[in-house]
Amino acid sequence: MNDIIRSHGFTNESLEWDAWLDVVDLDHATTEQIAVLEESHPKAKISDYYRFLVHQPEILRQRSAAFNAIMYAPGGLPRAERELSTTVVSRLNGCVYCASVHAQRFEQLAKRNDVIRQVFADPHSAGTTKREEAIARFSAALTEHPNEIDAGQLRELREAGLTDAEILDLIHSIAIFAWANRLMLNLGEPVFPEMAPAS
Structure with missing residues (x-):
């Protein structure tokens, strides 16, 4: 998909x-x-992020194991x-780099980017569906007001069709990006490509 989105300072372009x-x-x-670099991510050896974190290899090993389990487990x-959830979290936390990466991954998996344009x-x-709306609202609520989550918000997810196991996965993905966004925001900055104006 080559539909470039630039909106409110966020993009689905590949950033450094x-x-x-x-x-x-x-x-x-x-x-x-x-x-540890080799087991963390296929591109870890050329990534400033991983090559910075590997100053403490055991911490990076534990971080990567948790991240990969949360994001990629079957x-x-x-x-x-x-x-989608992690793009919402990254958008709200102001992490342009993470939002771009996970917007792209959503697009690759879903074969569309309409909801990414909405998230930005x-x-x-x-x-674009009641289920997506519920996921986005819950992701925003847990990101912005984690101490105010109540049974009503969990009920909304169930009514949108999420099982308890799916809700647990959703909570984990939101939680790890509450941490990952802050790490990236405090250790470096995104680098935008020089490209033609977006749609």
């Missing part, structure tokens, strides 16, 4: 991310650091809906 602090030089990395909440414009009202 530059760390503000020194990243690990692969030529001087330890055997453990290389091993069963439960469909992958596209996990990506107003995450609180996004959704």
Whole structure:
């Protein structure tokens, strides 16, 4: 899908991310650091993000295991809906890089980007179906007011068709991005490509 969206400072384009602090030089990395990079993500060795975090290899190993289990485990909440949720969270937290990555992943899985355009414009009202609307509203609520979540909001998810296992996956995906967004926002910045104006 080549439909580029730029809206409210967010985009579905592929962005780079530059760390503000020194990243690990692969030529001087330890055997453990290389091993952790290789098990974390296919592109970890060329990513400033991973090469910064691998200063503490065991912490990165635990982070990657948790992230991969939450985002990629089979069963439960469909992958596209996990990506939709994390795009909402990233949009609200102001993490342009994370929002772009997970918008793209949603588009790859769902083969459409209509709801991504809505998320960038107003995450609180996004959704092309009742189920998507419920996921977006809950993602926003848990991101902005986690202490105010109540049974009524869980009931809304169930009424939209989510099972309890899917709701648990949704909560996990929202929670890990509450942390991941803040990590990226405090350690570096997104780098935009030079491209033609978007639609």
